[in-house]
Amino acid sequence: MDFSELFKLSGLLGRFSPDGKCLASCVQYRLIIRDVNTLQILQLYTCLDQIQYIEWSSDSLFILCAMYKRGIVQVWSLEQPDWHCKIDEGSAGLVASCWSPDGRHILNTTEFHLRITVWSLCTKSVSYIKYPKACQQGIAFTKDGRYMAVAERRDCKDFVSLFVCSNWQLLRHFDTETQDLFGIEWAPNGCILAVWDTCLEYKILLYSLDGRLLSTYQAYEWSLGIKSIAWSPSSQFLAIGSYDEKVRILNHVTWKKITEFEHPATVTNTKTIVYKEVEKSPSVETERFSFPPTRALASSVFSTQSKYDISQVPVSFQYIKPVADRANPKMGIGMLAFSPDNCFLATRNDNIPNAVWIWDIQKLKLFVVLEQLCAIQSFQWDPRQPRLAVCTGNSKVYLWSPAGCVSVQVPTEGDFQIVSLCWHPSGDSMALLKIEAVKMNEVGDIYLY
Amino acid sequence: MGDWKTVAVPVLSSDSKNIFQYTSEKKISPPNMNAQVLRLPLPSSKSMHSFFSAFCTEENIEQSISYLNRELTTLGFPSIYAESKGKELNLISIINCMNELLVLQHKNLRAQEEVEMQHLKLGSDMDHLQNCYAKLKEQLELSKREIVGLQERDRQLQSKNRNLHQLLKNEKDEVQKLQNIISSRATQYNHDMKRKEREYNKLKERLHQLVMNKKDKKIAMEVLNYVGRADGKRGAWRTDKTEARNEEQMYKVLLNDYEQRQKQLLLENAELKKVLQQMKKEIISLLPPQKQKPKERCEDGPVLSDLEEDIGEFNKENMWELSCETVREQLTNSIRKQWRMLKNHVEKLDNQVSRVHSGALNDKDVISREDHELETEKLELEIQQCKEMIKTQQQLLQQQLMSPCDDDTTLLLQDCYLLEERERLQEEWRLFQEQKKNFEKERRSFTEAAIRLGLERKAFEEDRGAWLKQQFLSMSTDYKHSENVTTPSAFIGSKYLVQIILLQYAFSSFYL
Numbered sequence: 001m002d003f004s005e006l007f008k009l010s011g012l013l014g015r016f017s018p019d020g021k022c023l024a025s026c027v028q029y030r031l032i033i034r035d036v037n038t039l040q041i042l043q044l045y046t047c048l049d050q051i052q053y054i055e056w057s058s059d060s061l062f063i064l065c066a067m068y069k070r071g072i073v074q075v076w077s078l079e080q081p082d083w084h085c086k087i088d089e090g091s092a093g094l095v096a097s098c099w100s101p102d103g104r105h106i107l108n109t110t111e112f113h114l115r116i117t118v119w120s121l122c123t124k125s126v127s128y129i130k131y132p133k134a135c136q137q138g139i140a141f142t143k144d145g146r147y148m149a150v151a152e153r154r155d156c157k158d159f160v161s162l163f164v165c166s167n168w169q170l171l172r173h174f175d176t177e178t179q180d181l182f183g184i185e186w187a188p189n190g191c192i193l194a195v196w197d198t199c200l201e202y203k204i205l206l207y208s209l210d211g212r213l214l215s216t217y218q219a220y221e222w223s224l225g226i227k228s229i230a231w232s233p234s235s236q237f238l239a240i241g242s243y244d245e246k247v248r249i250l251n252h253v254t255w256k257k258i259t260e261f262e263h264p265a266t267v268t269n270t271k272t273i274v275y276k277e278v279e280k281s282p283s284v285e286t287e288r289f290s291f292p293p294t295r296a297l298a299s300s301v302f303s304t305q306s307k308y309d310i311s312q313v314p315v316s317f318q319y320i321k322p323v324a325d326r327a328n329p330k331m332g333i334g335m336l337a338f339s340p341d342n343c344f345l346a347t348r349n350d351n352i353p354n355a356v357w358i359w360d361i362q363k364l365k366l367f368v369v370l371e372q373l374c375a376i377q378s379f380q381w382d383p384r385q386p387r388l389a390v391c392t393g394n395s396k397v398y399l400w401s402p403a404g405c406v407s408v409q410v411p412t413e414g415d416f417q418i419v420s421l422c423w424h425p426s427g428d429s430m431a432l433l434k435i436e437a438v439k440m441n442e443v444g445d446i447y448l449y
Numbered sequence: 450m451g452d453w454k455t456v457a458v459p460v461l462s463s464d465s466k467n468i469f470q471y472t473s474e475k476k477i478s479p480p481n482m483n484a485q486v487l488r489l490p491l492p493s494s495k496s497m498h499s500f501f502s503a504f505c506t507e508e509n510i511e512q513s514i515s516y517l518n519r520e521l522t523t524l525g526f527p528s529i530y531a532e533s534k535g536k537e538l539n540l541i542s543i544i545n546c547m548n549e550l551l552v553l554q555h556k557n558l559r560a561q562e563e564v565e566m567q568h569l570k571l572g573s574d575m576d577h578l579q580n581c582y583a584k585l586k587e588q589l590e591l592s593k594r595e596i597v598g599l600q601e602r603d604r605q606l607q608s609k610n611r612n613l614h615q616l617l618k619n620e621k622d623e624v625q626k627l628q629n630i631i632s633s634r635a636t637q638y639n640h641d642m643k644r645k646e647r648e649y650n651k652l653k654e655r656l657h658q659l660v661m662n663k664k665d666k667k668i669a670m671e672v673l674n675y676v677g678r679a680d681g682k683r684g685a686w687r688t689d690k691t692e693a694r695n696e697e698q699m700y701k702v703l704l705n706d707y708e709q710r711q712k713q714l715l716l717e718n719a720e721l722k723k724v725l726q727q728m729k730k731e732i733i734s735l736l737p738p739q740k741q742k743p744k745e746r747c748e749d750g751p752v753l754s755d756l757e758e759d760i761g762e763f764n765k766e767n768m769w770e771l772s773c774e775t776v777r778e779q780l781t782n783s784i785r786k787q788w789r790m791l792k793n794h795v796e797k798l799d800n801q802v803s804r805v806h807s808g809a810l811n812d813k814d815v816i817s818r819e820d821h822e823l824e825t826e827k828l829e830l831e832i833q834q835c836k837e838m839i840k841t842q843q844q845l846l847q848q849q850l851m852s853p854c855d856d857d858t859t860l861l862l863q864d865c866y867l868l869e870e871r872e873r874l875q876e877e878w879r880l881f882q883e884q885k886k887n888f889e890k891e892r893r894s895f896t897e898a899a900i901r902l903g904l905e906r907k908a909f910e911e912d913r914g915a916w917l918k919q920q921f922l923s924m925s926t927d928y929k930h931s932e933n934v935t936t937p938s939a940f941i942g943s944k945y946l947v948q949i950i951l952l953q954y955a956f957s958s959f960y961l
Contacts, residue, residue, distance in 0.1 A: 062676075077676075085672040092660050092668060104678055114657050121676045146702070155650075156643045164695045167687050171695060179639065191706040200635075209703050222631055253714075 014433050017060040020425040026051045045076045057103030066097040073097050087119050101145025127168050137183035142190035149193055151181050172211035189235040199224045215255035230336040241333025245349050259364045263349035265319040274315045275405045276371045280305040308405045317352045339386040348376050377419045384427035391418040521546055732787045
């Protein structure tokens with residue numbers, strides 16, 4: 001596994017282009033485009049203010065930089081570095097900005113979610129979408145980029161509008177039976193829209209593309225409800241993670257629960273493999289000490305190697321019960337992700353923050369649990385194969401695949417707290433992001449642990 | 450004469466005590482013969498002499514004899530006197546009496562032994578029974594105490610149970626109350642939220658109006674030049690047609706998705722049906738037909754016959770395609786029935802096996818473990834042999850294909866191949882010859898036709914030349930003749946033309 005140099009980055013904004021050729025990162029008000037293979041700087045753009053958000057267009061030709069404080073979005077072209085475009089929202093303010101799937105329209109959400117403005121880069125036309133809903137995931141595009149769903153709220157009722165992305169024509173507009181819509185997400189096949197309610201009410205509704213309500217699912221009442229959802233890549237399953245530390249899987253034929261996955265503090269099933277991260281004490285030879293200490297020596301002294309041990313079942317995990325009188329408690333299933341081949345589901349129970357649970361979807365059973373020394377910050381599946389990368393805020397990245405599990409130390413001086421990572425679209429490399437810096441590493445063959 | 454005199458006998462000191470004992474005892478209770486007899490052990494020979502001499506001495510012989518006679522007669526023996534009042538002793542009767550007495554003595558001894566035995570037995574039985582009785586009494590006491598204890602516990606548990614039920618009811622009531630409270634609070638919160646939201650919406654509207662009214666020149670997009678669309682096409686107006694097309698597109702997408710899913714489900718269904726059919730066949734083959742049929746027939750006769758009919762029906766190919774409700778149900782029902790039969794059969798076998806293990810080897814249906822193992826060994830051996838055979842065959846085949854075989858076989862093979870080929874070639878040669886002949890004939894006819902055509906053409910050319918000459922002459926001299934001349938010559942010309950055309954047509958068909 002090769003590691004690249006460290007690059008400076010601010011705001012955790014490091015993104016691969018969708019075609020996998022470039023890596024965009026920004027430092028303060030500068031946008032740096034690098035080539036993925038050579039890591040040479042291809043382009044350097046300067047924006048008017050500190051950049052808060054960047055996004056590549058779907059054809060990798062344009063990149064938008066949003067500056068929320070000034071309310072400005074600047075768009076840069078990779079083909080023509082002289083081309084520039086600036087969208088100023090002025091007093092309307094800017095809260096969020098994103099591309100449309102065809103890569104030629106920009107959707108800006110103004111402050112207080114007053115409206116969504118659709119700016120076109122091809123024509124002089126501007127469209128407005130009124131009364132958008134102020135929620136986490138209010139806009140969702142289908143995978144093929146044909147349709148867009150927008151959550152709206154008028155007169156204290158939630159609605160969903162479906163638009164055709166090619167000409168922004170309103171296709172359907174229907175109300176949803178939710179108290180306070182929290183999010184919407186399209187299934188990967190683009191025909192089903194999942195709409196779920198706020199955590200005060202466990203309710204998830206499934207709508208068809210033509211606006212018909214297909215099914216409603218409600219597991220229980222009164223307790224805190226849905227925390228996160230994930231569609232399987234084949235659209236066969238919908239995994240719902242809730243505050244009661246369970247994941248419920250619905251099937252696409254009857255939209256009924258086929259199983260629920262529990263995340264108890266003690267794992268007793270003998271068929272489950274539990275990988276536990278243990279520290280290897282570093283060995284330092286005293287004769288080699290020199291003053292001032294060399295960089296390599298310093299890093300090896302301060303960084304502790306770690307490896308994975310297989311723990312014997314039954315295993316108990318460190319269980320944290322959150323304070324009862326705070327809102328949005330750190331409990332329940334906060335992270336859910338399906339592997340790209342539809343065979344595995346990775347989850348994290350926020351009550352047991354050090355463990356990643358990997359479920360085998362073909363057998364609907366718990367397959368592996370990875371127990372780390374620190375709390376899990378994020379995990380991501382390789383976009384091509386069933387390989388999971390986990391980072392826990394220290395300077396190691398952990399990779400799991402059905403063949404085995406390995407912990408990789410990032411060669412760096414001092415402390416490198418990886419808080420986020422993202423895979424290259426081809427699955428060959430990934431970018432490890434920490435506050436203030438980004439580092440690329442090539443992922444070679446995984447060696448068996 | 451029951452009085453016995455104490456006779457001092459000049460005997461051994463060791464015996465004197467015995468004698469005295471005996472004699473004193475005799476004094477105590479003469480009529481109690483039995484007791485005396487019990488206590489009296491048989492004396493030793495020495496003491497016997499003295500004992501016997503103690504009764505009858507030389508002085509009281511007659512008295513003793515008369516006494517003995519009296520005793521014997523009272524006992525029912527004949528008198529020992531020869532005559533009733535005489536003093537002569539009847540030796541025979543004495544001997545008989547003695548014998549009788551001895552027999553009687555033996556009998557009595559035996560009876561005594563038996564009685565003693567019985568006495569002992571009865572004594573021990575009594576002891577035993579007394580012990581048992583004592584133990585049973587103890588047990589009874591214990592059981593009574595236990596019962597009392599258990600009853601007490603039962604009472605306690607019942608009361609606890611009642612208490613718990615009561616607690617449970619209380620808890621349930623509380624839960625219900627809390628739920629009601631929660632729901633009422635929730636509705637209250639919702640109401641408040643809605644009120645606040647309406648206020649917020651009003652503020653937003655106002656803000657929106659202000660923002661829009663300001664006609665902010667700043668809200669604009671400045672771009673160097675407009676970019677082309679991603680798909681390269683021009684933008685289109687939004688009309689009803691586009692709307693309709695979008696609807697259509699959307700429905701197409703949905704339909705595609707549904708069709709795909711339906712296809713998948715149909716495939717799955719077909720697979721599962723096939724599997725079920727196979728399972729059914731295998732289950733039928735597993736079930737022993739002779740045993741089951743008579744039993745089942747008496748239990749559910751009509752059902753089984755229906756089953757058999759169904760089996761026959763369902764094994765037809767076209768039944769697999771049907772997916773209507775009744776067919777599906779019948780299939781699943783029949784499989785369920787057969788599975789149950791198989792289960793029963795397997796359970797029976799299990800019972801038999803367990804019986805065999807516990808020792809009952811009479812059942813001839815069961816194969817003992819050793820036989821089973823022998824069978825498996827035999828089968829394994831067979832498998833081995835077959836595998837070897839297959840291997841050798843494969844090797845032979847390989848050899849034949851790859852390596853050159855010896856000359857004889859190759860020659861033979863080649864010969865037979867050649868023969869076949871030769872015959873084929875001969876056939877083809879014959880056909881070819883025939884065709885050649887036909888072609889020759891045709892060619893000859895065509896050449897003749899060509900020659901004829903050539904001649905005719907020449908004649909036609911000459912005629913044409915003559916005609917043209919005539920025409921020329923007639924044109925230059927007189928115009929009247931032209932009409933008379935044209936038609937026949939034209940006619941001739943056309944006749945020739947037709948002939949030429951026909952010949953050409955024949956030629957072309959020949960060549961084709």
